[in-house]
Amino acid sequence: MERSAQRLGRALVVIVDDRVAHGEHDDTAGPLVTELLEEAGFIVDGVVVVSSDTAAIRNALNTAVIGGADLVITVGGTGVSPRDNTPDATTGVLDRPIPGIGEALRASGLAAGAVDAGISRGLVGISGSTLVVNLAGSRAAVRDGMATLSALVPHVIEQISGLEGA
Numbered sequence: 647m648e649r650s651a652q653r654l655g656r657a658l659v660v661i662v663d664d665r666v667a668h669g670e671h672d673d674t675a676g677p678l679v680t681e682l683l684e685e686a687g688f689i690v691d692g693v694v695v696v697s698s699d700t701a702a703i704r705n706a707l708n709t710a711v712i713g714g715a716d717l718v719i720t721v722g723g724t725g726v727s728p729r730d731n732t733p734d735a736t737t738g739v740l741d742r743p744i745p746g747i748g749e750a751l752r753a754s755g756l757a758a759g760a761v762d763a764g765i766s767r768g769l770v771g772i773s774g775s776t777l778v779v780n781l782a783g784s785r786a787a788v789r790d791g792m793a794t795l796s797a798l799v800p801h802v803i804e805q806i807s808g809l810e811g812a
Contacts, residue, residue, distance in 0.1 A: 654803060655716030657688040660696060660706045662723035662732050663783065667697040675721045675788055679781075682792040683719070686799075691715060698723050703735035711739065711776045716803055718776055722783035724768040732780050733767040740771035740778060747779070747798055754794045755787050763787035775806050 659679045665671040676693035683690050691713070696702040703723065710718040723732035747770040755763020760782065768780030777799065781791040 657717040658710040660720040698729040724766040743771035758790040760786040
């Protein structure tokens with residue numbers, strides 16, 4: 647993600663965490679993802695915190711897509727517990743999945759020791775002209791996931807925005 651903000655566009659971060667949504671814990675993932683996105687050249691429109699409710703997650707994703715975000719990064723809710731609903735909500739939003747990126751995130755996360763990334767059910771795909779990426783919730787998974795995405799996201803955004811070859 648080493649191109650200009652003008653070229654990469656706008657991003658939104660969605661934190662999926664019941665405890666943060668209910669004010670029981672502070673959000674530490676949102677500022678981290680925001681910092682990494684800004685360093686990569688994105689303009690971050692904001693951080694939205696939602697509970698692990700499928701409808702709340704889907705609404706946040708749909709709002710980002712309708713709002714014209716080029717990239718939406720969700721953090722959390724990708725595991726195997728009964729409250730991990732992010733992939734289930736994302737399925738209903740995606741027009742075209744990109745399974746290879748999800749597989750790359752799992753493989754690199756596991757290799758880096760981020761177990762939650764390795765067992766993540768997170769999805770990656772396109773909704774309208776927005777790239778949607780589900781990351782596991784740990785700081786290690788976020789850092790590794792963002793590093794893995796750095797080579798892939800600019801290429802995908804160029805293709806879906808029609809900028810490739812321009």
